[in-house]
Amino acid sequence: MAGRRVDRRPGLSVRLKLTLSYAGFLVVAGALLLAAVWVFLLRERSNSLAVPHRSDFLRVFDPTNFGPVVFVPAGIMVLAFLLVFGLVGGWLLAGRILAPLTRITDATRQVTNGPLSYRIRLPGRHDEFRELADSFDLMLARFEAHVAEQQRFAANASHELRTPLAVTQALLDVARDDPDRDIGELVERLRAVNTRAIGLTEALLLLSRANQRSFTREHVDLSLLAEEATETLLPLAEKRGVTIETSGEMSVAIGSQALLLQLATNLVHNAIGHNLPDRGVVWVSTSARPGTAVLTVENTGEKLTSQLVSTLTEPFRRGTERLHTGHAGVGLGLAIVKSITQAHDGTLTLTPRPAGGLRVTVELPAVAHRRPPRPQRDM
Template sequence: MNRRNTVVDPAGGPAPSGRPRRLTARMKLTLTYALFVVVAGAFSLVMVYLAMRFVPYYPLADVNPQAAAIATRPDILQALAKASGIVLLLLALIGLVAGWLIAGRVLRPLQDITRAARRAAHGSLDHRIGLTGPRDEFTELSDTFDDMLTRLQRSFDAQQRFAANASHELRTPLAVSRTMLDVAVADPEGQDYRRLVSRLRETNQRGIDITDALLQLSALDHTPPAMEPLDLADTARGAVDTVREEARTRNIALVADTRPAPVTGNDVLLRQLTLNLLHNAVRHNLPTGGSLSLTTGPDPARPGRALLTVSNTGPPLSDTVDRLTEPFLRGSGRLAEQDSTRRGHGLGLAIVASIVRAHHADLALTPNPGGGLTVRVSLPGAA
């Protein structure tokens, strides 16, 4: 039976040892460098040996019989062979030492990346590698890893905010309902039960709306919608007709310019996207005398795509508008409107962003100089 032990990684922290042991990358590079040096040296010595062996040989005669004997070519070749062995041994030692040092220097950025990855695996996402120096494979890997950590940290922070806000939003209707019921139990004779039932129904409906929106968000992120060719202008006109009465009661001038915009998409989801944008534009407008415009048509900046634009007047937006697509973040702040007809659950633009991702479209939110917001959705045109 295999047993999984735990060892200490050189980069710091425990490392699983379930895999079979093998040479480290530094040792492999060291042996490679040493082998290359030895092979190169051996090749050079062999060339010298062959040159000495096959060059023309002219025997030398000693004119002085009492002088020391002159070395012959066999003697020279034998001495060269012995010297070659010593040289190859020295080259192997030099290759091992130099290869070990060079490999350590080359792999040092990889060790920094390993340490950062291990810290990230233990939940620390605020650490960045930040390799400096010229652009190479390691700096590209480091920059990519740092960018991944930034995205992960942003995603985890958004998830934490989502969990906290969702808990708060779902708890609020339940707490309100319990308070009204406790008051009714404490003073049953002094209650207007018709009004109590109406308020309980309104509070319960709000909880249902939040739950439905959360389910819709989850479904959009995991289930690809069915696509078909359609005209975005027709979808937009239907959404405008739905919102027109609410805009009239709020004294908001609604102008629609729906030119043909053929796209490939899901009609139900695109209608929901348009409705959410229109409701958001109506409910976050000026108290009186506001305006709202919707346009559809070809995207002038990107041929072959369709563009949906919704723009409204309203209070100036000081915060980063890109965060408005986060769940439960309202343009006017964290608290809901006191007027139940203006109250939203903070999921409208989050659902819009999910529908945009499902259609492989682009979403751009731009604050207007005089206040309000302009939302542009660029969708792929019909194939």
């Protein structure tokens, strides 16, 4: 179950393991050093470098051999000193080396039980621990931003879903208090409110699906999706008095055809709905670059500031005065485009046009394949 600690058998700490390793290595090195001294310097004080015979080791216990008898207890004392020195020095050295890791562990505990704004900010030069700490800080920053975004999204979604429910309740209360009210008008208004609620719910489900990246990747031609989205929304464009111009070339991306079609549809729908009240224009184009498939949708419209444009991909943001148009959506069109683009490891760029309107560019990982440019068509 999430949030529960994994039960493990108790074991030695990393610091104690390092201490024992240091001490053991030091004792072994000391023993080898003493053995070398005995072999090369004390063996009958000879200049020979030959390894002593087995009988030479027995002479160590011969009382008549004063040198080796003195050397053995001295060597034992040296090894004992090296063991104590290795344990103490290894403990201090291991503690100093593992201090950054201890700091990272403490930070993890603080984040688990406290605010996500805590950062390690490990000082010192760049090394493995500094890289780990910086990576942890970056992960915390992204996680904090993600949690904040989800909290805003939940609050906005609750507000948006509450609105049609409140309207429905008000209409039902009016119908109950006024039995002579036109039932046909009431049903039509309830139908419109219910349709909006269904559209909002479907948009939320689509947004969740895109964020989970639970889709199969395949080769998708963005130019064909752009044509399909344009043809689907052509009646809406004609109703709004908006002209759609399409151009471009084959641009094969790697991703989900259903999600990318939704992306193209949302962009075209957004360009139509947030255009000039009369004689507006939408430009839809595709292109292929090395390793990148590009879909660009531009539209005429009111002048937008860079600050406003930077917020349009947030959920339920519709731009200046957009709530008062009769064609405002549920406020998730560009948010869904952003999520689909990120789920495909792509890049979404929004730029205000100098003459008014918006330019949206989607860049996705592509398949290297081209065909001659398609002729421009007016719709």
